[in-house]
Ligand SMILES: Nc1ncnc2c1ncn2[C@@H]1O[C@H](COP(=O)(O)OP(=O)(O)OP(=O)(O)O)[C@@H](O)[C@H]1O
């Protein structure tokens with residue numbers, strides 16, 4: 395089954411229809427490259443997938459679960475949207491790192507907040523559990539005590555037995571409290587334990603293992619974008635989206651970022667990459683979409699799109715981007 | 728001795744105004760940025776009125792209007808000045824906050840939202856820390872103005888430092904109390920300037 399299924403997605407800003415019905419599917423582990431001229435709606439499509447914009451019509455399903463359905467009255471429940479967003483990650487053209495946090499905090503912050511929320515909820519459940527258990531235990535202790543009294547023992551014997559029983563009860567309650575504490579500690583460990591290690595592993599993965607404490611202003615654009623990629627990966631999204639991840643970078647820095655993205659491909663990440671880097675799209679993508687004026691003009695394998703395009707618009711676009719690339723090279727000379 | 732008391736009143740008015748108007752300003756700011764039009768308009772008109780009229784007038788209004796119009800005279804002159812100052816400064820601070828919040832790029836909100844943060848988390852973890860850095864220098868101007876504005880309290884005979892100084896001059900024909908109060912302001916502002924500079928330095932580890 396397709397991991398992502400987009401059907402008939404439409405989006406207008408006022409009278410301007412930006413997406414005019416987008417349909418595509420993506421399999422797990424596939425890399426989709428989206429190309430197209432400026433204003434064709436590529437960014438808008440990614441923003442709709444990430445619920446930064448709400449589409450007007452159509453549907454979005456991930457793993458068969460319908461996240462968005464334009465035909466249904468959608469209740470704008472923010473905590474619902476938050477949960478849906480976690481299926482997707484987004485890497486922005488302008489990185490948008492949090493300037494006041496260092497690299498590793500940028501990466502782990504969201505995971506930490508989420509983990510704390512989950513562990514708080516779990517601990518509350520454990521507390522409720524243990525409170526009920528405690529009440530039951532105390533009630534049982536009372537009946538045991540009543541039973542003891544009903545035995546009508548000699549005073550001496552009664553006192554001894556009573557003391558024994560009380561001690562046993564007390565021990566039982568202490569044990570119960572210890573068990574609760576242990577369960578809570580385990581919950582905390584489960585939700586928060588390996589966050590630091592994971593963040594460090596992600597840093598290593600984008601080749602910045604030694605810059606954990608660096609602030610964004612101390613990093614080059616390429617390094618910032620690699621941190622942004624690690625940050626997007628930290629919540630293990632089903633689908634990672636990139637919106638022209640190298641467009642804001644100096645040409646000599648694009649390589650390192652593209653290399654990181656290429657590296658993710660082997661790691662079985664499902665990705666959607668909006669890009670102007672045709673060579674990259676051709677080399678990495680399993681599937682290429684060419685968008686023009688809010689529709690998918692052509693979709694196919696890199697070979698179909700780049701070597702044997704059918705649509706005139708695709709041909710013209712590729713021709714133009716080739717000329718531009720040549721222009722840049724000759725300018726460089 | 729009375730000079731010292733005047734000094735105490737001035738410092739108290741300054742500190743109390745700051746403590747209350749800083750958070751109140753944030754509330755006014757949320758009002759003026761509200762998505763609900765009536766709330767937004769009320770807040771903005773209110774801020775416009777307060778910023779558009781002299782603080783001296785506001786002090787007099789707060790002091791006299793309850794007694795003259797509602798037959799409920801202000802018990803304490805100090806409280807009247809304090810209320811007027813809090814309202815006035817909350818409005819000025821709200822505009823500084825608003826400028827700071829609006830200057831944080833949209834991308835910061837979006838990056839945080841995409842990472843599944845709640846609205847509260849986005850505001851307190853991502854936006855507010857950056858706002859603090861951005862507004863530090865307009866804030867320091869405003870706080871220094873507040874130090875000097877405290878002298879307006881005398882219009883309803885609250886015995887702040889200059890009022891006290893003038894009392895001494897009138898009764899003993901001495902001029903030095905004026906110099907002393909001048910020195911007091913200079914030292915006060917000097918200390919605040921140092922504090923703000925230290926805060927700026929503390930936040931200089933990152934750029935926004
Ligand atoms: N929030 C908005 N309000 C109004 N119009 C918008 C908004 N966002 C995008 N648009 C318009 O939608 C159209 C498509 O924009 P979009 O950013 O999706 O294009 P794009 O394919 O990403 O282009 P580029 O290659 O330049 O990034 C543009 O004409 C743009 O002006």
Ligand SMILES: [Mg+2]
Pocket residue numbers: 436437438637638
């Ligand atoms: Mg775009």
